[in-house]
Amino acid sequence: MRAAAGGRVQPFPWEAVMHAxxxxxxxxxxxxxxxxxxxxxxxxxxxxxxxxxxxxDRLEGMMAAFPDG
Structure with a gap:
């Protein structure tokens, strides 16, 4: 497959997307x-x-709002 400007189009990164x-x-x-x-x-x-x-400050606020155990 070739890009419009004559460059090569990279294949879609299915392996990375599926892993994510x-x-x-x-x-x-x-x-x-x-x-x-x-x-x-x-x-x-x-x-x-x-x-x-x-x-x-935001992290501490979230920790106060959603304490562990």
Missing amino acids: GLCRLRLVPAVFWALTLREFFCVAGGFSGRGAKFSR
């Missing part, structure tokens, strides 16, 4: 295969922003 969906996210196969690519992108955190991190 089935192993890391623990989606059942029926749910994984029913997702569109956009839905998978969202489920996998695609809209969360790169490098987005909790502040210490």
